[in-house]
Amino acid sequence: MKVTLAVVGRLKEAYFVDAEAEYRKRLKPFVTLAVTEAKDEAALLAALPANAHLYAFDEKGQSLTSLAFANEILGAEQQHGGGAPVVFAIGGADGHSDALRKRAKKLIAFGQLTIAHRLVRLLVLEQLYRGFKILRGEPYHRE
Numbered sequence: 001m002k003v004t005l006a007v008v009g010r011l012k013e014a015y016f017v018d019a020e021a022e023y024r025k026r027l028k029p030f031v032t033l034a035v036t037e038a039k040d041e042a043a044l045l046a047a048l049p050a051n052a053h054l055y056a057f058d059e060k061g062q063s064l065t066s067l068a069f070a071n072e073i074l075g076a077e078q079q080h081g082g083g084a085p086v087v088f089a090i091g092g093a094d095g096h097s098d099a100l101r102k103r104a105k106k107l108i109a110f111g112q113l114t115i116a117h118r119l120v121r122l123l124v125l126e127q128l129y130r131g132f133k134i135l136r137g138e139p140y141h142r143e
Helices: 014-027 041-047 066-080 098-103 117-135
Strands: 002-008 032-038 053-063 086-090 106-109
Touching: 002 041, 002 117, 014 032, 014 117, 032 041, 041 098, 053 098, 066 106, 066 117, 086 117
Parallel strands: 002 032, 002 086, 053 086, 053 106
Antiparallel strands: none
């Protein structure tokens, strides 16, 4: 499975860069992962493949459990995605536009808290890792 994490903005802090590198290393056995950084949402949208299955992390999204994320998104894409590119989008400080929200298959929220987009980037990577471990039945997730 090929997954792209498409984000607005760049990581500047070394500790965020190091944390992302750790999760990218952990994800290698499970998925081909690309992280693309765009200067703004227009550039992010322009870079999306036409057939991409887009999931956007957004404050207006639905909260999911880790099990639901694993099964309803990752598992469903593995089994029924037809090889389409899977893209998880993270907006900048102002979130996503209505255009991106309409393009997305699903909007996902990390609850109602406001979380800096740099941190959301790491949370998404962690949930991807957790999700693939769940799908393989490996002992990482605890219920």
